[in-house]
């Protein structure tokens with residue numbers, strides 16, 4: 001079967017790499033792909049008509065969607081009458097990522113563990129009739145004054161824009177001034193009527209849990225952790241992810257049981273109750289707090305950079321796993337993982353996430369072509385590979401222990417170079433607070 005992977009980052013390179021290992025994958029196209037992926041097709045990821053034209057002309061049987069935008073824009077619905085299978089949730093279900101207010105209402109309705117929240121100007125936004133009825137701990141959300149809420153929380157809150165903002169719509173605040181400034185910035189960016197949430201600030205260790213689902217059953221991948229901030233020690237601005245590792249050592253049997261009972265099962269039950277067409281990946285962004293595990297966010301797709309460690313760690317057949325979500329065999333799929341630990345260090349362009357230069361030649365690729373790396377912001381120009389984005393290369397390594405994997409990954413980072421390259425030196429070594 002021919003397969004099309006939609007997207008252009010490290011996640012999509014990892015997906016295409018893993019799919020290519022399956023005998024049944026005759027050819028894997030990447031739309032539009034990057035300097036490291038093969039069979040690239042230059043198509044806009046939101047131009048569904050063009051994607052369809054290409055897939056029909058090439059007899060593509062399966063589409064895998066990497067980024068959230070095409071899912072939120074309804075790519076699954078667009079292909080509803082087609083024989084081409086699209087892996088992912090439909091537009092209604094994709095609101096679990098596309099609208100943070102929708103997600104919180106869903107969690108509340110189905111008893112999924114999450115932190116307290118207050119919503120503002122949500123009446124124009126939430127599209128699912130059923131979820132309008134949810135009572136939110138007696139908080140009169142529509143009228144409530146945001147400044148008052150901020151003061152009551154003493155500024156210890158998180159302010160979130162309701163819609164998709166590529167990670168830029170979340171403000172984690174510690175003082176009243178910070179929170180009020182965040183509110184001003186939000187209104188400047190999105191207008192006075194901007195729908196947003198104020199959440200209690202949760203403290204603990206973050207964990208990413210990803211599960212494959214057919215809308216009724218699920219299978220969980222290895223637990224992983226992303227490093228979102230730019231600098232060592234989780235300092236500096238948020239980025240698209242500076243690295244990841246898996247599995248996570250603090251994922252005990254007790255924690256696993258708690259997450260299954262209080263997070264995964266109620267969520268899958270909600271998908272079923274709402275009758276969502278959801279054959280895809282559901283990603284739980286979790287905070288392990290002293291008062292239990294709480295969901296920070298849902299994503300409706302594989303995470304980036306988590307995928308770059310999770311897929312190398314997956315031993316069982318990836319394509320079969322995807323198909324099991326369509327043919328009713330997910331429950332019987334035998335999920336197997338490779339031993340050891342996997343670490344991904346992201347090499348970024350100097351200046352990222354602010355302004356940075358593009359078009360810089362990357363050295364070391366030809367000499368080390370057998371090393372496992374996943375390209376992100378790169379492009380091919382004649383026989384050279386140039387930088388073409390903020391996050392450039394994912395350097396992935398395995399080790400028997402987490403320490404070995406970290407050591408191997410950092411040794412490997414020395415094999416690749418481009419001017420002004422920057423990366424975190426503490427991937428896998430976050431201070432586990434619990």
Ligand code: AMP
Nearest residue numbers: 115158170172199200201202285296297
């Ligand atoms: P989100 O896109 O909602 O996952 O938020 C992005 C990041 O902000 C998360 O990965 C956390 O690091 C942080 N964050 C989000 N919500 C909270 C919260 N309620 N308490 C503390 N940190 C949060």
Ligand code: GLY
Nearest residue numbers: 226241303304305
């Ligand atoms: N790693 C976080 C995300 O994919 O959104």
